[in-house]
Amino acid sequence: MNVLILGADGYLGWPTCMYFSQKGHNVIGVDNYFRRNETIALDCEPLIPVPNLIQRSRIWKKNTGNKIQVRIGDITNYYFLKSIFEQFNPDTVIHYAEQPSAPYSMLDYDKAAFTLKNNLITTLNVIYAVKEITNECHIIKLGTMGEYGTPNIDIEEGFLEINHKGRKDNFLFPRQASSLYHTTKIHDTDLLWFYIRTWNLRATDLMQGPVYGISTYESDIDPRLLSFFNYDEIFGTVLNRFVIQAVSGHPLTIYGKGNQIRGYINLKDTMQCVYLSATNPAKHGELRIFNQFTEAFSVNDLADKVLTTGKKLGYQIRKKHFNNPRVEKEEHYYNPKHTELINLGLKPHYLTDKILADFFRIAERYKDRIIHDKFFRGVKWK
């Protein structure tokens, strides 16, 4: 299978390149180094220095004999993306090439406009390239559980049959997000859904929860293959930040009451989910939506787990509640369905004490690189 991975330099992108490569697929990875450049500009570089994508591809080849092709460029330029489709003729395109941070999208006008343009135009370009070059190509796009928000009804997987005044119809599940970033992902889903209905394309939209973890089986081969791991407020996610705070003696930064519940997933399981989606593609005319997480936790649940595991490992960890800089519900109903990927064969790595202890142990190696200033700057939604 020819697999084109857009956003190949990111937290998910590079592990995905290696995952498909070790399974014997022909992989090309594309990135414009947005995250790499912005983490320098915003003083929030990743925990572990990450060789550039060309170097990582060389290290991978030396270790495994497998080749991952690399192209550096910006796919908001449609004609650049189209040229890659023409040369490579992908069977699957995995679209991660979006601005992925909620706080980034709320920083100021320019970052909001960038997020909106980048995320919508990259998605439009993927759609057009598939239509114009290879209609058979299966689009796998990363959405987010945040598209649904925290409604007072059960969250289904993508669609909902609505009964109203004695009549019924089937719709995309109602979406209402709590950041501009998450709103652009709603936009993406609507865009994809329109063109699928009109052009008979096929796509899988993965509504993923926050990802945690630092390593995959592929990165265990050589530490230079570890992912682009952020622990800061802007590009980091909550559990990753908590583990880094724990090993460096910083209190866990809890926003508001900490009763905000979300669905979480291990980085290793993201790999499985994307692979299962690629090898079991959607049908033409289908927008297939999977809710991609394995367990739901509140922020307090996560903090308590980190405390418990940390204690066993000899850490004294404190929690600190901050006034929530975000606008979000701190008490809410949350019951999202997530069975489709399990039905396809996903074997979850649940957040056990052992998994968390392993995470601590890798983090400990890079303890000296942790900079406390990066944990909290309080990017306010208002």
Place this chain on the structure above:
Amino acid sequence: MNVLILGADGYLGWPTCMYFSQKGHNVIGVDNYFRRNETIALDCEPLIPVPNLIQRSRIWKKNTGNKIQVRIGDITNYYFLKSIFEQFNPDTVIHYAEQPSAPYSMLDYDKAAFTLKNNLITTLNVIYAVKEITNECHIIKLGTMGEYGTPNIDIEEGFLEINHKGRKDNFLFPRQASSLYHTTKIHDTDLLWFYIRTWNLRATDLMQGPVYGISTYESDIDPRLLSFFNYDEIFGTVLNRFVIQAVSGHPLTIYGKGNQIRGYINLKDTMQCVYLSATNPAKHGELRIFNQFTEAFSVNDLADKVLTTGKKLGYQIRKKHFNNPRVEKEEHYYNPKHTELINLGLKPHYLTDKILADFFRIAERYKDRIIHDKFFRGVKWK
């Protein structure tokens, strides 16, 4: 009231400038001449030559003594828009500055990308300017009934309470559009709704059906004040096109079976609706949605009305069905609610034989300018 009108050169923009001006308000109109330039590029100039906005403002002043300020520039440049907000401090901003054509958005990649970027960024910029300069300003944005599509359930005005598995919540009415243009209007609504919840802004989103008519009471003063009236496939709307076809001896161009039903509104009633919205603003934190049309017709209903009126005026009119170039349902349920604007005081100009005959009489004056080539080029959705 200080009223800022964005997209002031367009079919709705200029009549709106005059309407608010004759009511004694302080009006500033902004346009980048997108439609003016593109109608030349695409060989679909309006029926009646339209003086530029500065000239129209002068003609208006000579006739009425009222001043309409004009600024020519592109509001996708945030800092341009912001400077206008700073100087003018609007109480109301009316946002028409979008690419308004469904076929245009489906022509090719570049026009799709333009539509997406223009429509989303202009809306973001309006939101940011209101937030940064004058949070009191009431945003009136033009949406479209096309956001709802043609669902198999009754269409409510904007929101829907959904009961699901014994629990309930209130959501934006599910939206599913049938062109990229209409999809960008869904995007707009989601964008506005996110920022209203987050920043406590206030806005009215007008879900308007296709507009018909060539004149308003204000343009009756001087024919040089008539609106930018397109009758072509790209920028024209169906009833306007049918009347021009009728007076020029061209068959009425019906797409497919002609049973597609939409809600229509007279240009004069658009003026009333926007004025009622401005003088009865939404509350802070409210996204107020009105379904802005007065009567629902099928395409065949419209064709038959044009035939009937035309016959009385001595025209022999034929109908011609074309293979539908669009992807849309030609048989569907359609029952949208539209009571909120009536409750606010809207007095509709219904599509009577007399109204239609008046329309014919104005169109007849410009008969020699009608070019048959422009009626149908068959921009295909697929």
